[in-house]
Every structure is written in structure tokens, then in C-alpha cells.
Amino acid sequence: MIRLEDLVIFISAADNGSLSAAARALDLTPAVASAGLKRLETELGTRLLARSTRSLRLTPDGERYLEYARGVMEQVEAGQNAVAHGRKMIGGTVSLSIPSDLGRNVLAPWLDDFQAQHPAVSFQVHIGDHVTDMFRSPVAVAVRYGVPEDSSLVALPLAPENRRVLCAAPGYFARHGKPATPADLTRHNCLRFALSDTLHDRWTFHRGDDASVVNVHGNRSSDDGELVRRWAVAGHGLAYKSRLDVLADIKAGRLETALDAFQGEGAPLHLVCAHRSMLSPTVNALRDVLRDRIAAFLA
Numbered sequence: 001m002i003r004l005e006d007l008v009i010f011i012s013a014a015d016n017g018s019l020s021a022a023a024r025a026l027d028l029t030p031a032v033a034s035a036g037l038k039r040l041e042t043e044l045g046t047r048l049l050a051r052s053t054r055s056l057r058l059t060p061d062g063e064r065y066l067e068y069a070r071g072v073m074e075q076v077e078a079g080q081n082a083v084a085h086g087r088k089m090i091g092g093t094v095s096l097s098i099p100s101d102l103g104r105n106v107l108a109p110w111l112d113d114f115q116a117q118h119p120a121v122s123f124q125v126h127i128g129d130h131v132t133d134m135f136r137s138p139v140a141v142a143v144r145y146g147v148p149e150d151s152s153l154v155a156l157p158l159a160p161e162n163r164r165v166l167c168a169a170p171g172y173f174a175r176h177g178k179p180a181t182p183a184d185l186t187r188h189n190c191l192r193f194a195l196s197d198t199l200h201d202r203w204t205f206h207r208g209d210d211a212s213v214v215n216v217h218g219n220r221s222s223d224d225g226e227l228v229r230r231w232a233v234a235g236h237g238l239a240y241k242s243r244l245d246v247l248a249d250i251k252a253g254r255l256e257t258a259l260d261a262f263q264g265e266g267a268p269l270h271l272v273c274a275h276r277s278m279l280s281p282t283v284n285a286l287r288d289v290l291r292d293r294i295a296a297f298l299a
Contacts, residue, residue, distance in 0.1 A: 001043070002040060002044075003036070003039070003040075004073070004076065005036060006036040006037065006040040007069045007073060008026065008073065009022055009023075009026065009028070009033050009036040009037055009040070010036075010037055010040055010048060010049075010062075010065075010066070011066065011070060011073065012025050012026055013033070013049060013056065014058055014062070014066055017055075017056060018055075018056050019034060019037065019049075019056060020033075037049065044061075046061040047059050047062070048062035048066075049062055050062075089281060089282075090118045090120065090121065090281050090282045091118065091120030091121055091282060092120070092121065092122070092280070092282055093121075093123075093124060094121060094122070094123055094124070094141065094282055094283065094286065095124040095126070095139050095140045095141070096126070096139070096140070096141055096142070096143070097125075097126040097127075097128075097139045097141075097142035097143070097144075098126070098127055098142070099127075099128075099143065099144070099145065099225060100127055100129050100224050101129075101224075101225035101226040101229050101241075101242075102143070102225075102242070102244055102245055102269075103125075103127045104127065104226060105226075105245070106244060106245075106248070106297070107290070110289065110290065110293050111123055111125070113289075114285075114286060114289055118282070126139055128224075129195060129223060129224060129225050130195075130196065130223075131144075131195070140273060140278050140283070141271055141272065141273045141283055141286075142271070142272045142273070143158065143269065143270070143271055143272075143290070144270055144272050145162075145242060145267050145268070145269055145270075146267065146268065146270075147268065147270070148270070148272055152274075152275075153272050153273070153274060154272065154273050154274070154278075155270040155271070155272050156270060156271045156272075156279075156287055157268060157291075158270060158271055158287070158290050158291050158294055159244060159268060159269040159294045159298065160268045161268070162242060162243055162244055162266070162267050162268055162269055162294075162298070163242075163243055163263065163265060163267055164240050164241060164242055164243070164264035164265045164266075164267050165240075165241065165242075165243045165246065165250075165257050165264050166185075166203075166205075166238060166239075166240055166257060166258045166259045167232060167238070167239055167241060167246050167249075167255040167256060167257050167258065168232055168235070168237065168238045168239065168256065168258065169233055169234065169235040169254065169255060169256070170253070170255075170256050171235040172232075172235045172236070172237065175235075176188060176189075178258045179258055179259060180259075181212075182203070182205045182212040182259065182262065183214065185203065185214045185216050185238065186214065186215075186216070188218075188237065188238050189217075189218045189219060189220075189237035190203070190216035190217060190218040190237055190238050190240070191218055191221070191228050191231045191232055191236060191237040191238060191239045192216065192218055192220070192221040192228075193221070193222065193223070193225055193240075194221055194222065194223045195223065200240075201215060201216050201221075202214070202215055202216075203216050203240050203265070204264075204265050205262040205263065205264060206264075207261060207262050207263065212262070216240075219237075220237065225241070225245065228241070229241060229245060229246060229249070232246075232249075232255060233249060233254050233255060238258070239255075240264070240265075242267040242269075243264075243267075243298070244267075244269065244294065244297070244298070247297065247298065269294065271283075271286075271287045271290070
């Protein structure tokens with residue numbers, strides 16, 4: 001197999017008129033330069049340079065091959081320049097995983113706006129609440145709640161102060177009343193969310209230094225956060241949702257909060273990727289837009 005470094009030695013020797021001058025220009029020892037040229041000639045099965053004690057000249061095969069060698073190195077340089085240029089541009093395809101509820105109702109319009117501003121960007125969107133294996137799936141980046149359990153992942157904060165809120169439809173509270181303390185939840189129908197086969201039926205609330213953990217029960221559970229939100233809006237029970245997921249419903253009066261004297265569990269939102277090499281200008285620009293939009297949305 002022909003090595004690129006051997007092509008460089010050959011081209012430099014032809015340009016400088018001697019192998020020793022080529023070695024100096026490339027910061028190599030004469031022995032390394034001579035070995036590289038010999039290796040190239042062995043691969044090609046011909047002499048490229050006719051050498052004497054005082055001079056060096058191209059053989060006929062060397063003259064023919066020099067043009068191709070220069071072409072190869074020009075293509076290598078062009079490829080390097082193209083990659084470097086691409087790293088500075090906002091464009092290309094972004095494979096993105098987003099949560100079902102937040103993705104459909106909040107993020108999707110913002111992705112539309114981002115594409116309108118950067119038409120060279122294409123999105124491949126995977127939507128759902130399952131935990132994506134960032135090392136095995138085709139997804140490059142993911143928007144996810146919580147801190148990744150895998151510490152090798154890169155997690156950039158989008159909404160570090162986001163928390164869960166207890167909420168239900170006004171009609172549900174009219175029929176069943178509002179809980180005054182976390183312990184009252186045992187007398188309510190609680191709509192529970194399941195993630196990775198784990199049912200989240202222990203809801204935690206904080207007031208000062210005290211934490212209350214309640215084992216909740218209900219007649220509905222789902223692994224789709226969007227469905228849990230719809231159940232809550234329809235008046236089927238209480239939901240313990242990220243404030244980001246339900247803020248639009250709260251502002252529109254479709255949902256009301258309860259236990260406002262208590263602080264809900266933290267639900268920080270992150271942009272997650274397998275390693276920092278995936279943080280292209282496009283991904284970084286998307287992260288900045290989402291972070292700013294979320295901050296304005298929560299204000």
C-alpha cells in the first residue's frame with residue numbers, strides 16, 4: 001500500500017533536486033527520506049529517481065508518476081480544506097432525538113424557525129421518551145430531561161432550573177378538590193409515567209429542608225409523556241409533569257397547578273451527545289437557540 005508520506009518525499013525530492021534537500025525541507029533524517037523513496041519505488045516496481053553522488057534526476061517513469069503524485073496530494077489537501085470549511089458552516093444533516101411531549105408541542109415549531117433561518121440544515125427527528133443509546137443508535141444529539149447516568153456522555157444544559165409541577169384540569173379539581181399536602185395525593189387519581197419499564201409512582205416534593213415522598217396510585221399509566229398530559233387536560237387525574245411540558249396549558253387555563261407551596265422534583269433539560277467532536281457549528285447554534293427560547297418561554 002502506497003503511503004502518503006512517501007509521495008510527499010518523492011515530490012519534495014523532485015522539486016528540490018536532491019534527497020538530502022527534501023529531507024531538510026520535510027524535517028526528516030536522510031535515512032528516513034531514503035527509506036520512504038525506496039518503499040514507494042518497491043510498491044510501484046520501478047525506479048522513480050536516478051541518483052548519483054552529486055545529482056538526482058527523474059527517470060521516465062518518475063516523470064510520468066510525478067503528475068499523478070501531485071494530483072493525489074492536491075486531492076488530499078482539497079479534502080482537508082473541505083472538512084475544515086464544513087466545520088465552520090451551519091448546515092448539513094442533524095439526527096436529533098427529542099421527548100414526545102416537549103418535542104411535539106414546544107420544540108417542533110422552534111426547529112421550523114431554525115431551519116427557516118438556516119435552510120442548509122436538514123433534520124432527522126426521532127421522537128419518543130425512551131432513553132437513546134448514543135453510542136449505538138444513529139442519533140447524533142438528543143434533548144433529554146435529567147442528568148445522563150453515563151458520565152462519558154456530554155450533557156450541555158438547556159434549562160438547568162426546570163422542575164416538575166403537580167397539575168390537573170380545572171374540572172378535576174372542581175370534582176375532587178385540590179390536595180393541600182403531598183400526603184393528600186393518596187386520595188387522588190394520579191396519572192403515572194413509565195420510563196424504561198420503570199413506573200414513576202414515587203413523587204417527591206420539597207419545602208425548605210424537608211422532603212415528602214408519596215407513593216401514588218391511579219387507574220392510568222403510560223410510557224408516552226404526551227399521552228399523560230392529554231389525560232390530565234381531559235380531566236382524568238393529576239399529573240406530575242415538567243413545567244416546560246405543561247406551561248402552555250397552564251397559561252391557557254387548560255390545567256391548574258396544586259401544592260404551589262412545595263417545590264417539585266428537578267427536571268433539568270440537556271442537549272446530550274456521545275462526545276464533543278459532534279458539537280459542530282450547527283449543533284452549537286441549535287443549542288444556543290433552544291436555550292434562549294426556553295429561557296424566554298419559562299420567564
